[in-house]
Amino acid sequence: LVLEEGGPRFEPNYPDPSPDGEALIRLSIGGICATDLELVAGYMDFEGVLGHEWVGVVEASPDPDWIGARVVGDINCPCRRCATCIAGRSNHCPHRSVLGILGRDGVFADQLRLPLDCLHRVPDAVTDEAAVFVEPLAAACRILQQIAVRATDRVLVLGVGRLGQLCARVLALTGAEVYASSRNPARLAMLPNNIEPLGERGWGAERFDIVVDCTGSVAGLELATGAVRPGGTIVLKTTVHEGKAPNPTPWVVDEITVVGSRCGPFPEALEYLEEGLVDPTPLITARFPLESGVLALATAAEREHVKVLLDPSLEESA
């Protein structure tokens, strides 16, 4: 058997599916996340440009259809060829780079690069100020991909910082009764009317079907263990790089499920914004030009701030 040139052939080495298949994008707005603050403190030993929450406009692309498009983008850039990717778990690709977090420069710059297959067009009805929340909003939507939330469930969100605010809003869309707890009254005051604010440990002896830990503190998992009902679910949304989890015996005796949850689906997040089901823009508490990035990071670390934005258009007026 001889295969003729130009006909069917074997290709033992998979070609790179996107050789130079990356778009060059001009940043419209960037957002600062708790992970950025952790990276500055040494997490992941990351070296490079920070930033993974963003909205921008495509300036150059191997596919000209994308040029001029207003876009957001998945931060995980998987190889799409390995067994993990083929099994449908590309967010966990062991060869992935992660925008502004692992092996890839982020968005706190005039321009950024990202593979075309990570991009999502932003609908006209979604402003830049809303679109910059797509990445953390998608992370909140991830919960609904992982666990079933019933309209009869009672849900407690622990911690209403950047991510907790979005998780509570997304969970409330299910019709579940959502409570959110914080020791910060100003953050509780930002919650919309369909979420019940509670002070720290304000639930007393009550127990919840689902508890979502967004505290960013190792104490959160212990609080969650005390607040979830037997047979209930704890969702871990925030990472803590020091300290240990509590003794796991109550998880066995009460058959608790603990679900680690990270990045989520951009299409759902964009649809929530387009349909006006979630409005994250009241969470914006400050906005800085790019050249004031260090001040912006310091501001984001202050307790009275929630979402701090970096906006290159402010540079002109600065």
Added chain:
Amino acid sequence: LVLEEGGPRFEPNYPDPSPDGEALIRLSIGGICATDLELVAGYMDFEGVLGHEWVGVVEASPDPDWIGARVVGDINCPCRRCATCIAGRSNHCPHRSVLGILGRDGVFADQLRLPLDCLHRVPDAVTDEAAVFVEPLAAACRILQQIAVRATDRVLVLGVGRLGQLCARVLALTGAEVYASSRNPARLAMLPNNIEPLGERGWGAERFDIVVDCTGSVAGLELATGAVRPGGTIVLKTTVHEGKAPNPTPWVVDEITVVGSRCGPFPEALEYLEEGLVDPTPLITARFPLESGVLALATAAEREHVKVLLDPSLEESA
């Protein structure tokens, strides 16, 4: 409107669904479990007769159909009236008593009492020596009620003591590739041919879809965290009353699910035994008369023993 006597009526106070609705059962064989050893060490502050693994014959019953029946029984005795019971989670009834563990005398005695609605008849094809394993075998079956195990999954069972041996056997029935790890070669040698034995950390850098922690050690959860693949599931089967769980950041970043798992379904366990799909009897390493209960407990605590039985019929020959 007047309701006539003997016709439809209101009963504002629920009557006890089983007033004196308990059977008196003569013990045929009892089994010693790691929990018994923990109770002796002070767990649960339990006072009373030990023992919750058993098979026996009904001697007295409010329903005469049960008299003479060879039975095993659910160890959780729920109220069947509270919101938790009505929601279908009676194993977590906050008012429950638990045979030989919480507020109810156990089985290491000539006779025991249990509500009729906890009893299950033992099929003729199942010997007493097999039936005494129904309770821990049901606990192993619980895993299959809680998580989906696919024939393509690779599963690692950590620790092959009393419960790990049974979990590995049940998981292998799914067609999954099951590995079991222990530092005890004698226990690894007890595994049937469809389970791959591994020494301690014998899996190297390999990762598993599901890791079942049956180590009874707080180190088990840390080992499991290192052995499970991103997006995979850790099942916690054994309790540890001291020590803390590892830092939970890998559970978030790799989206691990940790499932606490306790008591399980007796009908499945009885069916596995009746159909010969699981044979637990090679795990029996010693058998004592009831009057040697203290020696039996001490023997069960020795590393070379797996399942130690208490057999009242031996008293006659003692």
